[in-house]
Amino acid sequence: MTTLVRFAPSPTGQIHLGNTFIALVNWLHARKTGGDFLLRMDDTDVERSTVEYMEGIKADLTWLGLDWDRYEQQSLRTDRYDAAAEKLKQMGRLYPCYETPEELGLKRKAQLNAGRPPVYDRAALKLTDAERAAFEADGRKPHWRFKLDQVVVSWTDMTAGPQHYDLGSVSDPVLIRENGIPVYTLASVVDDGEMGVTDVIRGHDHLPNQAVQMQLLEALGFDQPKTAHLPLLMGMDGKPLSKRLDSNAVSGLRGLGFEPQAVTSLLLCLGQGDAPEPIITMDALVEAFDLGNFGRATPKFALDDMKTMNGRVLHALAYEAVADRLTDMGIEGGAAFWEVARNNVTFLTDAKEWWEVIKGPIEPQIDSDDVAFMMEASGLFPDGEVTGQTWDIWTKEVKEATGRKGKTLFKPLRLALTARDHGPELKDLLPLIGRDRCLARLTGDFA
Ligand code: GLU
Numbered sequence: 517m518t519t520l521v522r523f524a525p526s527p528t529g530q531i532h533l534g535n536t537f538i539a540l541v542n543w544l545h546a547r548k549t550g551g552d553f554l555l556r557m558d559d560t561d562v563e564r565s566t567v568e569y570m571e572g573i574k575a576d577l578t579w580l581g582l583d584w585d586r587y588e589q590q591s592l593r594t595d596r597y598d599a600a601a602e603k604l605k606q607m608g609r610l611y612p613c614y615e616t617p618e619e620l621g622l623k624r625k626a627q628l629n630a631g632r633p634p635v636y637d638r639a640a641l642k643l644t645d646a647e648r649a650a651f652e653a654d655g656r657k658p659h660w661r662f663k664l665d666q667v668v669v670s671w672t673d674m675t676a677g678p679q680h681y682d683l684g685s686v687s688d689p690v691l692i693r694e695n696g697i698p699v700y701t702l703a704s705v706v707d708d709g710e711m712g713v714t715d716v717i718r719g720h721d722h723l724p725n726q727a728v729q730m731q732l733l734e735a736l737g738f739d740q741p742k743t744a745h746l747p748l749l750m751g752m753d754g755k756p757l758s759k760r761l762d763s764n765a766v767s768g769l770r771g772l773g774f775e776p777q778a779v780t781s782l783l784l785c786l787g788q789g790d791a792p793e794p795i796i797t798m799d800a801l802v803e804a805f806d807l808g809n810f811g812r813a814t815p816k817f818a819l820d821d822m823k824t825m826n827g828r829v830l831h832a833l834a835y836e837a838v839a840d841r842l843t844d845m846g847i848e849g850g851a852a853f854w855e856v857a858r859n860n861v862t863f864l865t866d867a868k869e870w871w872e873v874i875k876g877p878i879e880p881q882i883d884s885d886d887v888a889f890m891m892e893a894s895g896l897f898p899d900g901e902v903t904g905q906t907w908d909i910w911t912k913e914v915k916e917a918t919g920r921k922g923k924t925l926f927k928p929l930r931l932a933l934t935a936r937d938h939g940p941e942l943k944d945l946l947p948l949i950g951r952d953r954c955l956a957r958l959t960g961d962f963a
Contacts (some may be wrong), residue, residue, distance in 0.1 A: 519551025521715050523577075523584075524704065526558045527569035530765045531576050533817060534719070534757055537749045537783050542717045543582040544784070544805040545744075547798075554711060555584035559591045560703050576766040580776045581798050588711065590703050597698040600706045600736055601691065604662065609735050610691060612658030613640035614651040636661070636687035657695070661688040662702075662732060669727035674744040675811030676720065681727035689728055705729050709738030717744040717807075744807060746787070747814045754816070763819055773863040775833075778826040786815035794828040827862040838864060847871045849948060856944040873934045874948045877962040881931035887960070890932055892918060894958035902951050907943035933957050 521542040525535055546553040555577065559565035570589075577584070604610035615623070624634040640661070643651075651658070666684035673679050691702040708716065708729075716726075723745045733740055751757050762768035769779060781795040788809035795801045830838075835851035845868055847853065857870040872878070882890055896913045898906055911929070915921050930942060933954060939945070946954065956963035 517714060519546060519549040519714050520554060520712055521546045521551065521717055522554040522556050522708070522711070522713050523582075524556040524558045524707075524718075525573055526561060526564075526700075527566060527573060528561060528564040529569060529759065530767055531573050532757065532759050532764045532766070533769075533779075533783070534749045534759075534764075536576070536580065536766055536779065537787060537815070538718055538746065539577060539582055540580070540780060540783050541744075541746060541787065541805075541807070541810065544802055545715060545717060545807055546585075547802045548805055548807075551714070552585040553582070554586040554588065554713070556587075556707060556711075557589045557591075558700060558704065559589055560594075560697060560700060562591065562697075565591070572767060576770075579770060580766065580780055586711075588707065590707065593703070593707065594698070596706050596710060597703050600702065601660065601698065604691075604735060605660075607735065609663045610660050611641055611663060611688075612648065613661055613690075614643075614648070614656045614658055615640070616656075633685060634687075635685060638663075638688065659690050659694050660692040662691050662728070662735075664688050664728065665731055669730055671726075671730065671740075671743070673723070673726075674715075674742055674807060675747075676723060676745045677811075679723065679726070681724070683727055683731065686728070691732075701725065701729060701732065705732045705736065705738070708741060709733055709736055712739075713741050715744065716741045717746065719748050720745045721748060744810070746810055749783075749786070749815050749817055752816050752818045754814070757817060769822070773865055774822060774826050775829045775864070777829045777833075778822055781829065782817075782822055782825045783815075786817060789813045789815075792821065792825055792828075794825060794832050796829065796832050823862055830861050830864060831858050833858065842867060845871075849874065853948060856940045856948060860940050870940060873936065873939065874945065876949075876953055876957075878935040878957070879962055880933070880957040880960050881935050882960050883928065883931075886928045886932075889918060889920070889928065890958045890960070893929065894955050897951070897955060897958070902947045902949075902954070904943060904947060907946050929958075932960075 523539040523542045525531055531539070543553050545551070557565070557570050559570070601610060623637065627634045641663070664683045664686070668680055668682045670678070670680045689701055690699060692698050726743055726745070730740060749757060757764045763772060766779070777794065777796055780801055782792060784795065784801060784804060785792045788806065789812055795804055835854040838854060841864060842854065845865070847867060849871060853871065853874070857867045860870060861867050893914045896910060896917060898909050911925060915925055927937065930939070931937060933942065933949065934945065953963045
């Protein structure tokens, strides 16, 4: 059977790293098994769901390289949920309840005071037709609860392991609210069942829902999917990542200049408990993925780790992968420039600094004591084309002529030639800076 997974965000906000992690694992599982990835907008909350958020989610997934084979939107499928609700009513598994939130609150309080768990007492099941009619005449609208089979539900989750949930100790869940809108539990089960989702991969926080959803799937005559409930991505303090922090949103990371591969590589490595390694292509990501490695440890995220990863991703990117963006930044140095610059950038925009160092003008940093040394060094600058060997040939000569070596030789030259005390190898930079600029800088000219 072909695997079908789904990523089902509620478009009530942007996707942040927590749900990006879930999206990534679903996508990788689909690709690894030759299956399909369904993107489903869980937009039954009409007041909070927006088209902008839906478009934003699609743009973020596209930027990350997570393409979808199928797209669905719950708000366009309400007739399916109504039909399922009707079926459950016919079977006696969906019953109307008329308690107000205040009444339910009082019941809960009384149960807790008596030392009992606050489980719904199913009082509505005992209502007579006349009592129901009286509520309706009073203008009360019912909410509808699913009558659970009060048994222990057991199954083996692919990442969380064996599970046992006693449905005798939980309240019958509300599936339809007073306003007639189905809640997520019903919509999700109908979709998973009708669309033929084979593997439900989502956050650990949904584990308690699973037992209820299994009974609902069964009642509606659907097959049971396999499940994988993944540990939630946490901050370094072990607490859930803030959804408000911009740098935890995919669009925020993008705005800060991160590469998509930095996000996907780091999330995969954190999830699998692997040492962080840059993984550049989607094929390589699929290759590195193993669902069996998830669930062992809580993945902890730090922005600094993402920065380190971003630099490593850039070091591994070929010129072709960044050429257009370098051109957009006004950098014309081509592949030769990228070869030199890429080991000295954390973000691609850092390349601009090295382009400015090469093209100039810069203000050479020359100590007043070193003026004579620079004159001598510039006199020894080899004739002919500046190549990858020029630096070694030249500094060897300067060393012999001046007696300087090590730091006292190299540091003043670097400061004069680049106006910085760090950066790419000078032997690589020299051919890009070129003879004229080198000689001018050694004599203190802005060049
Ligand atoms: N819309 C739900 C959420 O974002 C989906 C949960 C699920 O995967 O079943 O939490």
